[in-house]
Amino acid sequence: MNKLLVNQAFEFLSQYGNEKGHSEDTMMNRQLTVKEEIESTGTYIHTFDEISYGAKLAWRNSTKCIGRLFWETLDVFDARDVESKEEVAQHIHHHIQHATNEGKIRSTITIFPPLKFNEQQKVQIWSHQLIRYAGYLEESGEILGDPASLELTKVAQKLGWQGDRTPYDFLPVIYQWNEGPPSIIPILKEEVLEIKIDHPINKNWGPLNLKWYAVPIIADRVLEIGGLRYPAPFNGWYMETEIAARNFVDSYRYNRLRDVAKQLELDTSSTTTFWRDRALVELQHAVYASFKQAGVQIVDHYTAAQQFQTFREKEDKLQREVKGDWTWLVPPVSPSLTPIFHQGIVNEELSPNFIKQKRPLL
Amino acid sequence: MNKLLVNQAFEFLSQYGNEKGHSEDTMMNRQLTVKEEIESTGTYIHTFDEISYGAKLAWRNSTKCIGRLFWETLDVFDARDVESKEEVAQHIHHHIQHATNEGKIRSTITIFPPLKFNEQQKVQIWSHQLIRYAGYLEESGEILGDPASLELTKVAQKLGWQGDRTPYDFLPVIYQWNEGPPSIIPILKEEVLEIKIDHPINKNWGPLNLKWYAVPIIADRVLEIGGLRYPAPFNGWYMETEIAARNFVDSYRYNRLRDVAKQLELDTSSTTTFWRDRALVELQHAVYASFKQAGVQIVDHYTAAQQFQTFREKEDKLQREVKGDWTWLVPPVSPSLTPIFHQGIVNEELSPNFIKQKRPLL
Ligand code: HEM
Ligand code: HEM
Numbered sequence: 001m002n003k004l005l006v007n008q009a010f011e012f013l014s015q016y017g018n019e020k021g022h023s024e025d026t027m028m029n030r031q032l033t034v035k036e037e038i039e040s041t042g043t044y045i046h047t048f049d050e051i052s053y054g055a056k057l058a059w060r061n062s063t064k065c066i067g068r069l070f071w072e073t074l075d076v077f078d079a080r081d082v083e084s085k086e087e088v089a090q091h092i093h094h095h096i097q098h099a100t101n102e103g104k105i106r107s108t109i110t111i112f113p114p115l116k117f118n119e120q121q122k123v124q125i126w127s128h129q130l131i132r133y134a135g136y137l138e139e140s141g142e143i144l145g146d147p148a149s150l151e152l153t154k155v156a157q158k159l160g161w162q163g164d165r166t167p168y169d170f171l172p173v174i175y176q177w178n179e180g181p182p183s184i185i186p187i188l189k190e191e192v193l194e195i196k197i198d199h200p201i202n203k204n205w206g207p208l209n210l211k212w213y214a215v216p217i218i219a220d221r222v223l224e225i226g227g228l229r230y231p232a233p234f235n236g237w238y239m240e241t242e243i244a245a246r247n248f249v250d251s252y253r254y255n256r257l258r259d260v261a262k263q264l265e266l267d268t269s270s271t272t273t274f275w276r277d278r279a280l281v282e283l284q285h286a287v288y289a290s291f292k293q294a295g296v297q298i299v300d301h302y303t304a305a306q307q308f309q310t311f312r313e314k315e316d317k318l319q320r321e322v323k324g325d326w327t328w329l330v331p332p333v334s335p336s337l338t339p340i341f342h343q344g345i346v347n348e349e350l351s352p353n354f355i356k357q358k359r360p361l362l
Numbered sequence: 363m364n365k366l367l368v369n370q371a372f373e374f375l376s377q378y379g380n381e382k383g384h385s386e387d388t389m390m391n392r393q394l395t396v397k398e399e400i401e402s403t404g405t406y407i408h409t410f411d412e413i414s415y416g417a418k419l420a421w422r423n424s425t426k427c428i429g430r431l432f433w434e435t436l437d438v439f440d441a442r443d444v445e446s447k448e449e450v451a452q453h454i455h456h457h458i459q460h461a462t463n464e465g466k467i468r469s470t471i472t473i474f475p476p477l478k479f480n481e482q483q484k485v486q487i488w489s490h491q492l493i494r495y496a497g498y499l500e501e502s503g504e505i506l507g508d509p510a511s512l513e514l515t516k517v518a519q520k521l522g523w524q525g526d527r528t529p530y531d532f533l534p535v536i537y538q539w540n541e542g543p544p545s546i547i548p549i550l551k552e553e554v555l556e557i558k559i560d561h562p563i564n565k566n567w568g569p570l571n572l573k574w575y576a577v578p579i580i581a582d583r584v585l586e587i588g589g590l591r592y593p594a595p596f597n598g599w600y601m602e603t604e605i606a607a608r609n610f611v612d613s614y615r616y617n618r619l620r621d622v623a624k625q626l627e628l629d630t631s632s633t634t635t636f637w638r639d640r641a642l643v644e645l646q647h648a649v650y651a652s653f654k655q656a657g658v659q660i661v662d663h664y665t666a667a668q669q670f671q672t673f674r675e676k677e678d679k680l681q682r683e684v685k686g687d688w689t690w691l692v693p694p695v696s697p698s699l700t701p702i703f704h705q706g707i708v709n710e711e712l713s714p715n716f717i718k719q720k721r722p723l724l
Contacts, residue, residue, distance in 0.1 A: 271665055281640050327688060335697060
């Protein structure tokens with residue numbers, strides 16, 4: 001019998017039972033059932049309430065996430081019973097639609113069948129996010145689109161997908177069914193909410209051609225609960241820096257800071273005009289205001305940091321020490337203006353959690 | 363015999379000999395002499411060249427320092443022979459004068475007698491920096507000056523010092539001589555170079571009454587070389603964020619961000635006008651430009667990060683892995699615009715180094 005699995009299951013079940021206020025009897029009974037189940041089948045099956053609460057705990061335990069104040073408000077969809085590729089595609093489309101909700105974004109997770117010891121893995125997702133722009137290496141050596149997607153774009157092309165060769169083509173979702181060759185799920189323009197980025201004061205950003213999608217749905221992690229590992233795409237809403245300081249600005253991403261500075265007519269002749277920092281701030285404002293203008297949920301980094309403080313205080317009161325990865329929690333814009341910058345935090349991974357699953361190479 | 367000290371001495375002496383290209387013979391002889399010296403006296407005495415190179419190595423090893431490209435250009439003053447409090451004061455004033463150099467700041471260190479086992483410590487410096495503004499708790503509960511100096515200001519007052527009660531009074535240097543009661547060395551207006559902060563474009567910052575001193579001379583560390591620990595104030599020049607993002611802005615320091623925003627007539631009615639980030643950037647520009655305008659050396663965070671990259675590349679070529687503390691090395695303004703943000707770095711303390719010495723309470 002898999003003792004490790006039993007231990008992990010017991011640990012989760014007692015945390016679950018305690019936080020839900022179940023009686024000792026209920027907890028013990030459930031543990032006994034699970035133990036017998038593992039003894040006879042090698043694994044066990046979570047109740048819906050268990051995976052649902054487990055997913056929320058995984059969010060609460062995500063050391064890199066500044067958005068955890070809202071950990072209890074996660075919409076959980078159970079896709080453990082998928083029997084075909086069509087059903088996988090349905091769940092993916094459903095997730096996008098439910099989460100997007102015309103801009104009133106809902107934190108959502110869709111849970112696929114767990115990886116099982118000695119059994120084929122039903123669903124393995126390769127895509128980093130369900131919605132993601134493709135990236136192409138041009139013959140000139142330049143990159144069109146999102147450089148972060150070069151590898152997966154090639155995979156999609158090998159699988160017969162063809163993009164429109166714009167900077168913002170939707171990559172199909174790439175996944176494996178029953179450990180077979182990878183398949184794709186095309187993402188349709190109609191199902192994705194996108195936001196054109198304009199500046200609220202310095203208008204006329206049209207020529208910059210900046211836009212982004214509304215919902216970041218991370219897909220290449222597995223959700224670990226009580227020793228079981230589920231492929232499980234999840235999303236919250238964006239913090240503005242993710243788009244405006246990283247996706248548009250990192251030199252290995254869209255790398256558009258200088259273009260923005262030119263649009264703002266900043267003096268880019270020397271570093272010490274501080275044009276980079278100024279352009280960066282304007283870009284934050286532009287992304288934030290454009291989302292708001294379009295009625296799409298987004299949070300600014302300062303407010304997110306305040307919310308994170310509230311989360312810490314709430315957890316402290318419940319005598320649960322919040323763990324965190326300082327290097328991820330401090331925002332990449334004006335970090336020292338947030339309290340997170342000035343506080344220590346223990347970087348420790350608890351279970352349940354979201355962990356990386358290695359993607360097999362094609 | 364103190365075996366640990368012998369080991370530490372040998373380790374330093376072989377690093378020193380190797381990097382200086384000394385012959386095996388020279389190195390072995392020196393090690394032998396030092397061993398005999400430790401056997402008979404319990405300690406040993408560094409040559410001037412040894413402490414001089416050791417101090418440079420300590421800088422090179424400072425994991426939190428972004429300015430290490432220049433580690434070889436450190437002016438070293440030997441104050442190991444101080445015999446009186448007057449001589450200590452002379453060295454302190456000399457350090458300030460030499461380092462300041464009318465704004466063409468020289469990286470400088472002044473090395474006082476080492477702490478010796480079973481002997482009285484000749485000089486123990488309590489001041490955090492040689493030049494530092496006092497901080498007073500007013501009856502109203504407000505703080506005048508630098509809140510970081512509250513404790514040392516009280517100590518200075520107990521010792522008979524009286525400030526002018528401006529936001530920028532120079533604290534005297536506080537130190538102990540021969541482990542006796544603390545003494546003070548008054549810092550004179552005439553010996554300190556200060557820079558009035560104005561904005562290069564948005565003029566008329568006079569009412570903000572912002573100024574800062576030219577040279578940060580850290581004084582409460584000890585320089586550890588080959589097992590010996592020297593009180594040793596050291597300085598480089600400022601990176602603009604230290605003043606403009608931390609000293610003026612941290613809520614537990616001068617806390618002036620909102621005042622700056624008002625001076626800039628930013629809309630502070632809501633967080634999501636991004637007034638904090640805008641004011642922060644303008645403050646960087648103002649501090650940087652004011653120093654430059656006054657002919658005082660300063661570096662902006664972007665250039666400093668580039669210099670740090672050059673340092674890493676140089677060290678890599680010499681097969682010396684640069685250690686670093688990511689959380690200190692990334693600047694507090696637009697960190698993700700610097701390469702440091704995107705790279706891993708091993709956080710490990712090597713010797714020689716600067717280490718904290720606990721200050722005794724009064
Ligand atoms: C509700 C709004 C949310 C906000 C504003 C938010 C914010 C963030 C931010 C800013 C990051 C850092 C991203 C980066 O720098 O690449 C992050 C990471 C993360 N968040 Fe959240 N989050 C939210 C919801 C969620 C939800 C619903 C989950 C899971 C159920 C979650 C789990 C995570 C995880 C696992 C990471 C680390 C991702 C990685 O390792 O790449 N977050 N979050
Ligand atoms: C030459 C120009 C220099 C620049 C621009 C520079 C820059 C910096 C900066 C920005 C920090 C972080 C300070 C903070 O956030 O509080 C720092 C820390 C540090 N630097 Fe440098 N530095 C310079 C010279 C030196 C020199 C000459 C030494 C020693 C010989 C040195 C040793 C250190 C040490 C030990 C720390 C950590 C201080 C602490 O723990 O509080 N630096 N430096």
